[in-house]
Amino acid sequence: MQHGRLLKKLILLTLGMFAFAFALVPLYDVFCDVTGLNGKPSMEVAKQSESIAQSRQVDVSFTTHSQSQAPFKVDAVEHSVSVQPGKLTDVKFIAKNLSGSERVLQAIPSVSPGKAAKYLHKMACFCFDQQPMKGKEEVEFVLRFYVDTELPSDVEELTLSYTLFDITERVSKQDSDRLSMLAAREEFKYEP
Amino acid sequence: MSAIVEEHSHHTAPKGLKRWLFTTNHKDIGTLYLLFSLTMFLIGGAMAMVIRAELFQPGLQLVDPHFFNQMTTVHGLIMVFGAVMPAFTGLANWMIPMMIGAPDMALPRMNNWSFWILPFAFAILLMSLFLEGGGPAFGWTFYAPLSTTYSNDNTAFFVFAIHIMGISSIMGAINVIVTIVNLRAPGMTWMKLPLFVWTWLITAFLLIAVMPVLAGAVTMVLTDKFFGTSFFDAAGGGDPVMFQHIFWFFGHPEVYIMILPAFGIISTIVPAFSRKKLFGYASMVYATASIALLSFVVWAHHMFTTGMPLAGELFFMYATMLISVPTGVKVFNWVATMWRGAISFEVPMLFAIAFIVLFTIGGFSGLMLAITPADFQYHDTYFVVAHFHYVLVTGAVFSIMAAAYYWLPKWTGHMFDIKLAKFHFWLSLVSVNVLFFPMHFVGLAGMPRRIPDYALQFADFNAIISIGGFAFGLSQLLFVAVVYKCIKGGEQAPGKVWDGAEGLEWKVPSPAPYHTFSTPPEIK
Numbered sequence: 001m002q003h004g005r006l007l008k009k010l011i012l013l014t015l016g017m018f019a020f021a022f023a024l025v026p027l028y029d030v031f032c033d034v035t036g037l038n039g040k041p042s043m044e045v046a047k048q049s050e051s052i053a054q055s056r057q058v059d060v061s062f063t064t065h066s067q068s069q070a071p072f073k074v075d076a077v078e079h080s081v082s083v084q085p086g087k088l089t090d091v092k093f094i095a096k097n098l099s100g101s102e103r104v105l106q107a108i109p110s111v112s113p114g115k116a117a118k119y120l121h122k123m124a125c126f127c128f129d130q131q132p133m134k135g136k137e138e139v140e141f142v143l144r145f146y147v148d149t150e151l152p153s154d155v156e157e158l159t160l161s162y163t164l165f166d167i168t169e170r171v172s173k174q175d176s177d178r179l180s181m182l183a184a185r186e187e188f189k190y191e192p
Numbered sequence: 193m194s195a196i197v198e199e200h201s202h203h204t205a206p207k208g209l210k211r212w213l214f215t216t217n218h219k220d221i222g223t224l225y226l227l228f229s230l231t232m233f234l235i236g237g238a239m240a241m242v243i244r245a246e247l248f249q250p251g252l253q254l255v256d257p258h259f260f261n262q263m264t265t266v267h268g269l270i271m272v273f274g275a276v277m278p279a280f281t282g283l284a285n286w287m288i289p290m291m292i293g294a295p296d297m298a299l300p301r302m303n304n305w306s307f308w309i310l311p312f313a314f315a316i317l318l319m320s321l322f323l324e325g326g327g328p329a330f331g332w333t334f335y336a337p338l339s340t341t342y343s344n345d346n347t348a349f350f351v352f353a354i355h356i357m358g359i360s361s362i363m364g365a366i367n368v369i370v371t372i373v374n375l376r377a378p379g380m381t382w383m384k385l386p387l388f389v390w391t392w393l394i395t396a397f398l399l400i401a402v403m404p405v406l407a408g409a410v411t412m413v414l415t416d417k418f419f420g421t422s423f424f425d426a427a428g429g430g431d432p433v434m435f436q437h438i439f440w441f442f443g444h445p446e447v448y449i450m451i452l453p454a455f456g457i458i459s460t461i462v463p464a465f466s467r468k469k470l471f472g473y474a475s476m477v478y479a480t481a482s483i484a485l486l487s488f489v490v491w492a493h494h495m496f497t498t499g500m501p502l503a504g505e506l507f508f509m510y511a512t513m514l515i516s517v518p519t520g521v522k523v524f525n526w527v528a529t530m531w532r533g534a535i536s537f538e539v540p541m542l543f544a545i546a547f548i549v550l551f552t553i554g555g556f557s558g559l560m561l562a563i564t565p566a567d568f569q570y571h572d573t574y575f576v577v578a579h580f581h582y583v584l585v586t587g588a589v590f591s592i593m594a595a596a597y598y599w600l601p602k603w604t605g606h607m608f609d610i611k612l613a614k615f616h617f618w619l620s621l622v623s624v625n626v627l628f629f630p631m632h633f634v635g636l637a638g639m640p641r642r643i644p645d646y647a648l649q650f651a652d653f654n655a656i657i658s659i660g661g662f663a664f665g666l667s668q669l670l671f672v673a674v675v676y677k678c679i680k681g682g683e684q685a686p687g688k689v690w691d692g693a694e695g696l697e698w699k700v701p702s703p704a705p706y707h708t709f710s711t712p713p714e715i716k
Contacts, residue, residue: 003298003370010366014404021408021438025423028434035503040431067427068341108426114501165427170420 041111041160043128046121046146052086053149059157060120060147062091064107070166071099072133074107074141085149093126093141097133104171105131107162116158119148127162130171213308216300218285219704223603224307225282226596230672232274232314233589237665239267244661246644250651260644261329262321268332272450273357274314276584279592280453281306281364284392287599288368290697290704291386293377293713298370306363313356320349331642333443336424336435340416351414358403365399368392377696379715383474386695390477391456394484398445398452401488406442409435433498440491448487450584452480454551454591455522458544460695461598462526465541466533467692472525479518479525486515496567505564512562516555523552538690539613543594546621547587554582557632572642575635581628593620593671600675601689605703606682613674619667626660 032040060083062076077092097103107127111117122128126141133139147158215221242263246254255263285303289296297303320327328350330338339347372393376385385393412423412435422428424435455476463470470476492500492508500508526548535541557579561570570576601607630653635641639650646654685702700708 003374006370006373007299007366010369010400014362014366014400016404017401018404018408021405022412024405024408024438024441025412025434028431028437043429106427114499163426167427170428 041109041117041120041122043109045128046123048088048123049086049121049146049149051149052084054084056085057082058085058147058151058155060089060145061157061159062093062143062162063159064093064162064164066164067166070105070164071097071103072105072164072166073098074105074162074164083147085147085151088123088144088146091143091145093143094138095126095131095133095141096138097136100135102132102134102168103166104168105133106165106167107131108165110161110163112159112161113155116151116155119151119155120158120160121146121148130167132171214304216296216304217706218289218297218300218303219603219706221297221303221307222282222284222286225278225285228307228310229275229279229282229592230675232270232278234668234672235318236267236270236275237668239263239270240661241665243267244658247646247654248658249655250646250648252645255644257644258326258329261331261642262327264642265328265331265334266317266321269317269328269354270314271584272332272446273354273361274310276450276588276592277361278310280392280395280450281361283388283453283457283592283595283599284364284368286603287697288371288389288392289375290700290708291389291695292372292375292380293696293709293715294371294375295707295710297367298375299367302363303367306360306367309356310360313353313360316349316356317353320346320353323349333439334410334413335439336413336416336432339413340424343417347417348414351410354410355407358407361399362403365396365403368396369400372396377709377712377715383477384715386456387459387470387473387476388453388456391452391459391480394480395449395452398449398484398487402442402445402449405438406446409438409442412438433495436495436498437492440494441488443494444491445484445487447580447583448483450588451551452484454547454588455480457591457595457598458526458547459522461540461544461594462529462548464598464690464693465538465544466530466535468529468533470525471528471531472521475521476525479521482518483515486511486518490515493562493567496564497571509562509564513559516559519555523548523555534692536692538597539608539610539617540594540598540690542614542617542621543590543597546617547590547594550582550586550590550624554579554587557582570635572640573635574631574639574641577641578628578631578635581631585628586624590620593617596671596675598690598693599697600678601685602697602702602704604678604682605685605701606678607685607689608674608678608682612670612677616667616670616674619670620664623660623663623667627657627664628660630657630660 029040059080061080063079064074064076066072072095074093074095077094081089081091083089095105097105109122109125109127111120122143122145124142124144126143131139131141145160212220212224215224242255243260246252246260285297288294317327323346325344325346327346328334328339328343330343334350339350372385372389412421415421416423416425416430422430424430424432426432459470459476490508490512492504493512496505496508530545537545557575561567561576561579597608597613634646634650634653634657637650639646687701688698689702690698696709696713697704699713
């Protein structure tokens with residue numbers, strides 16, 4: 001048929017664009033990573049800084065808020081600290097499960113201004129893991145971080161904001177699978 | 193070969209329901225699309241009436257907020273996917289083969305399918321309104337997490353309906369491209385194509401490029417909601433803002449899908465009633481192509497307030513403003529075509545002139561919205577509502593009305609009731625401005641869109657807007673009357689209905705025979 005070839009190309013183009021919609025998902029993250037847009041900080045453990053900028057002070061503030069009535073309260077003991085870029089700082093957070101039942105907390109960090117996101121390095125953060133908490137339990141979390149010495153000079157203060165999600169239902173769905181998987185692996189060890 | 197041709201030329205339309213169910217004739221399918229679109233226009237319009245009735249006075253009186261949200265959502269979906277897009281596809285089906293001297297669309301059986309899945313899509317969407325919990329209530333843009341975390345389970349019906357609509361438009365677009373590329377009459381070179389055909393060719397490519405992205409977006413919403421993925425859920429490592437990027441990557445080209453064929457219609461009608469050749473044909477083609485290409489790099493101007501970095505806001509602001517250059521070329525070309533023409537004000541021309549003026553108003557408010565710092569004030573207010581209704585109602589819908597009046601005698605073989613049609617035009621023109629113009633002011637004063645109640649200071653303007661809305665809605669019943677009367681009978685129309693009209697469609701008798709150009713015409 002004379003239309004067959006063109007038709008085939010157009011159908012391929014359609015399928016290609018459908019695939020492209022899904023390719024946008026990783027592309028979006030890559031684009032944000034490369035350009036440092038979006039204020040998305042890394043969720044990986046950072047390496048220690050090699051130098052410390054003695055002559056500079058940067059204010060880092062901490063805020064938290066619960067998403068859609070997640071029953072958690074997490075507060076930084078010090079709401080704001082003044083740090084030298086490159087120097088490791090520990091900040092304590094008191095987290096409380098406000099509900100009477102066991103819930104799983106997931107904190108998602110975000111940095112403002114967005115362009116400072118890639119200059120805030122976390123070496124230990126409760127946001128790296130899902131945090132199961134018993135009913136009414138109170139836990140102390142430690143955030144260990146430093147600000148990169150390369151931080152642009154016009155940034156004098158930055159805010160690290162945590163959004164708290166209740167992911168109990170999502171986890172319990174996957175849990176039954178995971179538990180049976182863990183039981184099968186005998187060498188499993190729990191490292192706090 | 194000649195025997196087959198002979199048999200076909202004597203073949204007339206079969207009778208009864210089966211004619212319409214199994215038809216592969218481009219004229220039948222065009223008629224089905226147009227009647228479907230008119231039905232959807234009335235249903236979507238009825239929902240707008242519910243919205244305007246609720247907003248007639250401050251406070252909540254007629255419907256509860258959840259139902260109000262369903263009305264704004266489904267009104268948008270129906271008007272975009274059910275009224276405007278099928279109307280253009282119907283016009284394409286009817287006119288493109290006749291304009292390029294082809295016997296039919298290239299893929300007639302697919303054509304039948306692409307129409308007949310459409311009623312099912314909208315039946316599913318409308319049915320979901322009557323289910324427990326109601327239909328989609330998250331706005332036609334179905335932003336996550338509204339459509340994922342905070343929606344009810346009927347969202348699955350919405351997703352399925354959108355999938356079917358998308359498949360239908362993609363099939364229609366593929367058909368248009370294959371027809372235009374392969375079936376042009378000998379001698380019909382690219383730069384001799386009527387402008388309506390050119391704009392539709394470019395629109396069809398836009399459809400193929402972005403409808404699959406919409407399908408991807410609704411699929412992600414579906415899996416996020418029902419299958420535990422987290423494309424748009426921050427708690428699972430996704431990003432709700434990414435939804436807006438994916439949606440508007442579809443959404444912005446989509447608005448050009450709804451306006452480029454309109455440009456083609458206006459470029460056909462204005463020369464016919466100015467009795468002059470279209471001014472700047474080539475520049476019109478290039479302007480259409482540039483608008484289509486630019487439409488892929490402006491999407492984030494819908495998202496200025498999402499906390500985008502400065503570099504992004506500047507890029508999308510300038511890219512958006514750049515679109516006004518080719519659009520301006522078009523508007524100036526239309527005006528230059530009319531300049532010193534022997535203009536007569538028949539009904540299609542009245543709608544075309546109204547289009548040029550009112551679409552330009554919508555274009556200017558769009559330019560205002562493109563200014564990033566100003567957009568922070570306008571975002572999600574009635575100013576935006578005013579803007580996109582000027583480009584979609586007095587733009588796209590008026591162009592469809594103009595096209596319907598222009599070709600109705602060719603389709604039915606009868607001249608329509610001119611008096612009634614002029615009455616329809618003037619009532620629509622006045623009421624549409626009473627309806628949408630004050631929205632600019634309440635928007636600038638801070639009235640948010642998609643809210644069933646408002647602060648008292650907006651009460652008078654909203655009453656005026658609602659009165660304009662009811663008047664505009666009722667005026668469209670006149671259009672239905674004109675079309676009905678015209679199908680039933682009327683003065684016999686000649687083959688060349690309008691003395692200044694040009695194009696192959698006027699070389700066949702009125703009504704256009706069931707089969708036209710079974711042997712290709714000669715193009716000089």
